[in-house]
Amino acid sequence: MNDDTRLTVDYDPFSHEAMAEPADLYKAMRAEGCPHWIGKYNAWALTRFDDLRSASLKNAALDFTHGQTPGQLLLGEPVPTTFMTMNVPDNRKWRGLLDPFYTPAGVEAERPRLEALVRDEFAPLIGRDTVDIYHEFTSRVMCINSGYNLGLDHDEAVACRKLIDDILLYREPGQVGATSPVNQAAAQQLGGLLHGHIAKMRRDPMRAGPHGRVLMEAEVDGRRLDDGELLNYLFSLLVVGSETTPMAAAGTFYYLARHPDQKAAVLADPSLARAAFLETCRFDQPTNMLARRARADFELSGCPIKAGDNLLFIYASANRDESRFERADEYDIFRTGPQDISFGVGAHFCLGAYLATIMGELMVQQLIHHAADFELIEDGVERAYGEHLSGFMTMKLRMRWK
Numbered sequence: 365m366n367d368d369t370r371l372t373v374d375y376d377p378f379s380h381e382a383m384a385e386p387a388d389l390y391k392a393m394r395a396e397g398c399p400h401w402i403g404k405y406n407a408w409a410l411t412r413f414d415d416l417r418s419a420s421l422k423n424a425a426l427d428f429t430h431g432q433t434p435g436q437l438l439l440g441e442p443v444p445t446t447f448m449t450m451n452v453p454d455n456r457k458w459r460g461l462l463d464p465f466y467t468p469a470g471v472e473a474e475r476p477r478l479e480a481l482v483r484d485e486f487a488p489l490i491g492r493d494t495v496d497i498y499h500e501f502t503s504r505v506m507c508i509n510s511g512y513n514l515g516l517d518h519d520e521a522v523a524c525r526k527l528i529d530d531i532l533l534y535r536e537p538g539q540v541g542a543t544s545p546v547n548q549a550a551a552q553q554l555g556g557l558l559h560g561h562i563a564k565m566r567r568d569p570m571r572a573g574p575h576g577r578v579l580m581e582a583e584v585d586g587r588r589l590d591d592g593e594l595l596n597y598l599f600s601l602l603v604v605g606s607e608t609t610p611m612a613a614a615g616t617f618y619y620l621a622r623h624p625d626q627k628a629a630v631l632a633d634p635s636l637a638r639a640a641f642l643e644t645c646r647f648d649q650p651t652n653m654l655a656r657r658a659r660a661d662f663e664l665s666g667c668p669i670k671a672g673d674n675l676l677f678i679y680a681s682a683n684r685d686e687s688r689f690e691r692a693d694e695y696d697i698f699r700t701g702p703q704d705i706s707f708g709v710g711a712h713f714c715l716g717a718y719l720a721t722i723m724g725e726l727m728v729q730q731l732i733h734h735a736a737d738f739e740l741i742e743d744g745v746e747r748a749y750g751e752h753l754s755g756f757m758t759m760k761l762r763m764r765w766k
């Protein structure tokens with residue numbers, strides 16, 4: 365696509381504007397009525413709900429092997445091979461090993477442990493005047509849970525927490541990709557830590573955790589994962605299981621505080637916690653975008669996508685598409701109507717969708733259970749700055765306890 369005269373929006377996913385506050389750019393690209401061409405990266409930005417959905421369902425035309433983050437696909441950052449970066453049928457074979465843990469039945473079987481985890485991590489905060497609900501609660505809970513699944517104990521998982529934030533969420537102003545010394549050092553440290561853990565898993569399979577053990581012992585197509593491959597799995601699963609959910613859970617408190625009527629409703633009726641968490645995922649989608657490459661020609665809203673073109677699936681934009689959602693830019697936990705695309709669709713649909721929903725609900729309910737009220741500390745709120753994930757990574761609340 366060389367006809368740059370069609371382009372009305374100047375969009376670069378790594379620009380300061382796009383990494384800091386992309387909502388207006390997304391709106392302008394949606395108004396173009398078709399995918400937006402970015403010549404510099406040989407890429408199409410998919411910003412409209414229908415385009416994202418229909419491309420996601422063209423499984424045979426998508427190639428996941430070149431990476432799933434914009435940095436991997438567009439900048440050539442290293443791609444850890446896991447089922448997340450495989451095409452069907454390989455994706456099915458490896459992902460299928462973990463599927464039983466993530467079905468509703470699989471997650472419900474873990475509910476007592478998950479409830480205890482949420483309760484235990486919240487307990488030290490009760491009675492405090494202020495809390496940073498992201499750092500001190502939601503991000504710890506999800507990382508400890510992911511660590512448990514892979515055999516890391518509580519303290520080991522907590523040690524990984526900051527490293528994950530430093531790999532994924534740390535960006536210096538104008539930084540393109542995860543290239544800063546902070547990102548690199550954290551990635552190396554986490555890799556080293558997990559490398560040591562794999563040695564322990566090999567010596568004693570009981571140290572592998574339920575998911576780690578299945579991966580370590582599985583034989584697919586006559587072969588097992590070697591240490592390098594296992595490291596990719598541990599690294600990727602720890603990261604995807606620890607990020608996004610904490611930002612959306614913290615964001616739920618932000619948006620409720622900004623909408624006092626809805627906050628009052630949730631405080632009075634904790635069963636609304638799930639709706640509030642899911643509306644936060646729609647309104648402020650933490651998986652800002654994921655990346656894939658076309659492996660066949662196809663058409664999307666009149667645009668000729670060619671095999672080899674890069675594709676940016678911008679979920680944060682699709683979830684605000686005004687042609688899909690009434691009052692798309694309003695936060696409304698009582699919203700009914702069409703399904704959002706927070707957890708994707710198609711062969712790579714989010715493995716952790718049900719777990720994220722339950723954990724979001726449990727974490728919001730836990731605070732509601734103990735708090736008579738809460739409000740934002742306006743200068744205690746910080747958003748992630750970057751191309752891949754979006755949401756809150758510092759969220760200080762002033763608490764009034766029951």
Ligand code: HEM
Pocket residue numbers: 420447448449455459601604605606607608609612645649650651654679705706707708709710711712713714715716717719720
């Ligand atoms: C609010 C929280 C979360 C959101 C918004 C989210 C969103 C997404 C999205 C949009 C995708 C891509 C779907 C597609 O390609 O159609 C995805 C994939 C994935 N998610 Fe999540 N996710 C969340 C939490 C989690 C959690 C807690 C886990 C725990 C393991 C997880 C694991 C995965 C995995 C493994 C994939 C890749 C699946 C594959 O390639 O087959 N996610 N997620």
